[in-house]
Amino acid sequence: MARVYNFYAGPATLPVEALQEAQKNLVDYEGSGLSLIETSHRSKEYDAVHTATIDLIKELLGVPSGYSVLLLGGGASMQFGMVPMNLMPQGGSCDMTLTGSWAKKALADAKKLGTVHLVYDGGDSAFTTLPDPASVQSSANSSYLHITSNETIEGVQWKRFPQTEAPLVADMSSDILSRPLSVDQFGIIYAGAQKNLGPSGVTIVIIRDDLLERAPDSLPAYLNYRTHAKSGSLYNTPPVFSIYMVKLVLEWLQRQGGLGAMAERNRKKAALLYDAIETSGSFYRCPVDPRYRSDMNVVFRLPSEDLEKRFVTEAGATGMIGLKGHRSVGGIRASIYNAMPEEGVSKLVSFMSSFAQAHA
Structure with missing residues (x-):
């Protein structure tokens, strides 16, 4: 079959080598006698995939100690609500930059959960530019400052990131692992997989461990970051095949240098x-x-x-x-x-x- 060039914004093109490896192992995963998507998420076969995926994310991004890597469902859209639920106390506030369509959706959810201070609004320029990162500062008593590192619809991308007193939270769904960055600049990085990491179905969350303690006990278990950090992202059945594909893509990234x-x-x-x-x-x-x-x-x-x-x-x-x-x-x-x-x-x-x- 002749493959086309896939310029879709997501789900997006994946490395052919990763797809071929998945194809080879789909029915009989590494001689186990069954497919990985049939086996228990508690099996030794899947445990090796799960652990390797988290280790590869840490290695490629240079995730320092004091951070947890979570593998969650719900897409980045669930994070629009989970971030303020976990980080912003009742009656609290956060800061946000409005840089395009995805930032607008994150803003709408945050407003339902607390007070939002808009520290930058790109609406007047039809979201065709971004502010100087040095000009973006968090407000007094802000729980965090949220940015969208790359807007897939409007085509704008932060080349450098703000240095803020409040924890910096970034939706990196469409440019994660496309360039080196300093993870310790951020309190939380989250990304849906379906742009640069793999198929849809899994979301990567990298969270500074001290921020886990902000999550209120009143949250439903799945919506609490602590739940997933304590269980190693195995609180419930994870999206096994999506995580397996992410592992294959990460291995491909390593081979590319x-x-x-x-x-x-x-x-x-x-x-x-x-x-x-x-x-x-x-x-x-x-x-x-x-x-x-x-x-x-x-x-x-x-x-x-x-x-x-x-x-x-x-x-x-x-x-x-x-x-x-x-x-x-x-x-x-x-x-x-x-x-x-x-x-x-x-x-x-x-x-x-x-x-x-x-x-x-």
Whole structure:
């Protein structure tokens, strides 16, 4: 089968090597006589996968001591509620940055649970830019300050992070493990797997251990971070197959040279696309401030919506799918996560050139 180049924002493209390894072991996992998705989550086979996945996350990100890595269900959307439930006391407050569609959803849930101070609102710029990180400060008595490190819909990405007195909480669903970072800058990092880590179904939460003590006993067990930290993320049956796939993707990342090598590769892919946009005359246009353009989700417009529809259709016919922009903003979006090979981006750039020549 000839594989297409998958530019969907998520669920997103995965490394072929990881998919092939899963295929090889799907029916008979490493000679155990049954599939991993059939065996008990308490079995030695799954225990090895579970432990290895957490260890690989710690190794690749350089997670320091004093942090717990949790493997949870519910997607990043559940974290929009779990973070304030666990970190913000009754009658308390938090700070948030409003940088795009996903930050807006996190903001809406936090408002239901306490007072939210908006320390940055990108609405006036249609979420096409970000603030200088040095200008973002937490307010007095704030429980935490929340950012979205990369907005998949609007295509903006924090290149550096604020230094705040309150714990910094980051939704990194769409750019986690795409570049090195200092975990000790953050109180919590969370990320749905379905962009850079694996299939949907599991969410990674990295939490500083002292913050676990903030969780009130009144919370339902599953919504309490302490529950999962104490049980090693085995309080209930975890999403076994999703976690297994994350392990395979993390092993692939190691073979690529780790996060330093991946960051360089991602910058190169993004530069190819942005250069194609900037050198097209006015045929292609990226609305995002060049200082904050995402290396993961490249958004751009064509001279008309009719041409954008034609662009998506013709690209699909040549084996490049998922290029239609989000329905809320329109345009074109090329999601070029870790597993998107450089040749896929090069093919898209070549298509962009020929399409512009034909329709300029």
